[in-house]
Amino acid sequence: MAYKNRIVPIFFSVATLFFLLLIIDSSSSQQTLTVESRSNPATSEDCNNRWIYIRNLPYRFNLDLLTNCSEYPLFDDFCPYLANHGLGQKTHGRSHSWYRTDPLLLELIFHTRILEYPCLTNDPDAANAVFLPYYAAIDSLRYLYGPDVNSSFQHGLDLFEFLHSDEPGIWERHMGHDHFLILARPAWDFSQPLDNDPPIWGTSFLELPEFYNLTAMVPEGRPWPLQEHAVPYPTSFHPQNLAYFEAWIQRVKRSRRTSLMLFAGGGGIGSTPNIRRSIRNECEHSTINNNVTANFSIIRTNGVYSKLCHMVDCSNGVCEHDPIRYMKPMLQATFCLQPPGDTPTRRSTFDAITAGCIPVFFEELTAKTQYRWHLPADKYSELSVFIPKEEVVFKGLKILDVLMGIPRSEVRKMRQSVIELIPKVMYRRHGSSLDLRSKKDAFDIAIDKTLQTIKDKLGNMLDH
Template sequence: MVLMKYGMGHKKKGVVDIDSENKVGWGRTLNMGSPLRRYMLAAVLALQIIILVIVRGLPVPFPWLPPCPVPVADVSATVGAAALNVTASWDDDSETSNDSKDDVAVSGDFVTESVASDVSNAENASCELGLVYVYNLPPVFNTDLLKNCSTLSPWNSFCPAIVNFGYGDVIRRPKLQAEERGTWYKTDQFTGEIIFHKKLMEHPCVTDKPHLARAFYVPFYAGLAVGRYLWREYPAEVRDRDGKMVLEWLQEQEYWKRNSGWDHFMVVGRITWDFRRSKDEDWGSSFMYMPGIKNVTRLLIERNPWDDKEMGVPYPTAFHPRSAQDVLRWQDHLRNVERTKLFSFAGASRKYIPNDFRGILLDQCMRSMNCRSLDCSGTRCVNDTMAAVHLFLDSTFCLQPRGDSFTRKSIFDCLIAGSIPVFFWHRSAYWQYEWHLPSNYSSYSVFISKHDIRNGTQIEEVLKRIPAAEVQRLRETVISSIPRYVYSAPGHRLKGMKDAVDTAIDGFLNTVKSSSLAHI
């Protein structure tokens, strides 16, 4: 095809090539010597280019990309008037409670049914802060996304990531001890929305009676929804459509109207900057700037520190204990493991960035006999979720610069390995995870200013000056805090401990309780 030969950006070059190839090859075959034939060919080529430009400008997705959500009017028609009084719960029929069968992959299908509101007999349940009501959203906002998992990423199918309710497939490795089987999963960093939804539906403090609830959870998978449209030339209205639709639906609900959404919260599985588009041509959605969202508390893997309605929650890691005993066993292992390196770094340099900070860290690590690095260029660390954990298990400290944004999943890989994080930006953790990490930053981490590193400070020298007793104290704080930044396995709770979901629910309920909006 002529257009394939010359492309949109090479029209001028194409004309020159026609003249030069007139004497040989396909030019001779088409008898391009005639001026009339050349003019006709140029006209056809111009017409093809015009048609292509017009089609690309239409506000519809390309056929190989996921379809736009249905209009909100169609969604409303599918929701019964009694939807507010029914909550969605996970279909656990295919999940076994037998620990020896925890390897079985479970699909993420939902069924519509009431959740138990009687929490008085729940094991180890303490609902003094109040109860949580879970909205039954139209499926276009959550479960339909899972059914179309192959369209959630432009690069490859997202379906492997959503099995086992967003935990991913169980890791089966000879290196794992027998008692560790069923506690490690191939969990994707962007499935927190699904995991939270699953854990909320299992929570003893969830009620199906909204008039008894102090807090209201909105299970909108905002991250999965917008992720379909981030890397293609979709118009702004397509990237914003899901957010507008869910807010329009919420604003019609009785218990939303009562407090204008102040007692509502949702979990967003991507960083806040994917939802803060200020101009149509910029990256992402404008969801966080929509009027209806301003009163809702958003729990994200990276928050905007200057938005008091956002709070950071841990990135999902590979470790998902089934019981408190799993946690205690892992903590004992971390206290006794032999660490052969002083510090380590998992990441890839950004050679296209002048004076790249990661490159500086990698250079210092490579020059030291006491450091080990893991090259995470490409998809190596994404495909092997345990690679970083094994690296950090062997080191006393782990370097945690900013990632593509200020936070990175590696922070929590480091923490679950019992390694002490070294931060260079306050926004990487200290201003992010106030509910989940110790409030005293110096009790579990080391901070070295990025400016000092750029001015020649050697990380190894700083770390070597820390007394052994202080290192032991830092490590113990990291290890003892592990329950708060892990998500327990699907279908299981940590008796006597609070995991990341429990901690987040308590944090939000405390916020509501301390406000004048507490209504029961």
């Protein structure tokens, strides 16, 4: 993107100093918050079983990795997206809630937010959980795209050696069962078998026996391991106070839905049968005109749409840092299609929810079996539509027929359920107002669920 070259030289020299100060101040931030919490009986009571200790790691595990943001020739330069504590640059000068957020910076976003967590302690023995501020996804880039690609089984060994040499009692107290971290890439990228020779793809971080006891939050998990839990991809919406959040909710509710369904994405242009190709073909051949009287009568029954299907071409990553390109069309669509791509999950799922657009899934791995902490599995039929991709690709089922068959009253209920999810899948801005903090966001829910997971693990250890 053209704007990268204009921003990096000025921005990064300032950002490097800022992030250095941020990490240096992390210990003092812990101390301040802990003292305040313990001096207030009500707050201290609220923190029962919720104390978190932030492990003090050398800069090579976090800060130094940010300074290498432009050093991977086969990977996009992510320097411009370090702004605003990892939220990225604002989409435009007057924006208060919208940023050009890169999912790779989710580790930095979590680290920044956890420094504001009200139940921090500087006593590891008093902690219910220990957070590792390790930017594992950024560190993995040297194995995925850099000169260390053929030694990916070593990813994480340096961290493990540090944890065992520096205050080893913190780790050994529960053998890592009380430790947790956030990985900003799908778990598959950290799951290469240790005996792959030569390595195929990914690192072996999650395959190292040394880290089997960790609780890992990831944007996409594997179906079977118990150590990882999926959390929402970060969208570009990060409000800083309740007024901005409520203004967006009102816009979502008032938005006129002029497209029945929308697909924002790429792919589907080859000859191999797949769900994206089926979607593209159906969209390209769906029109509202005098020759489609049957469909038009159905459309009139279910609402007034100017388009049956709207395509937003996001090929080659053109949408990734440009929410304006796809959020307006999502605001104008009733249903947003979420076909799997290289992996089952999509950031677009959470963009759609933020826009009040009802997600349409074609695989359960896309969301239902992933985000159990944030999207209630027993409510999926109330907030989404599921169409098996095999029915579409190989049996000729038309997506439009399924969606046009849903009564308007059901569509209204589903949209309301989706809108109620918005605060649960957004990551509000750091330093946000107290009134907005009363609404638990994706970070708050992830921390609560992680603490409960660790509590259950330690309880099971005692039982056995």
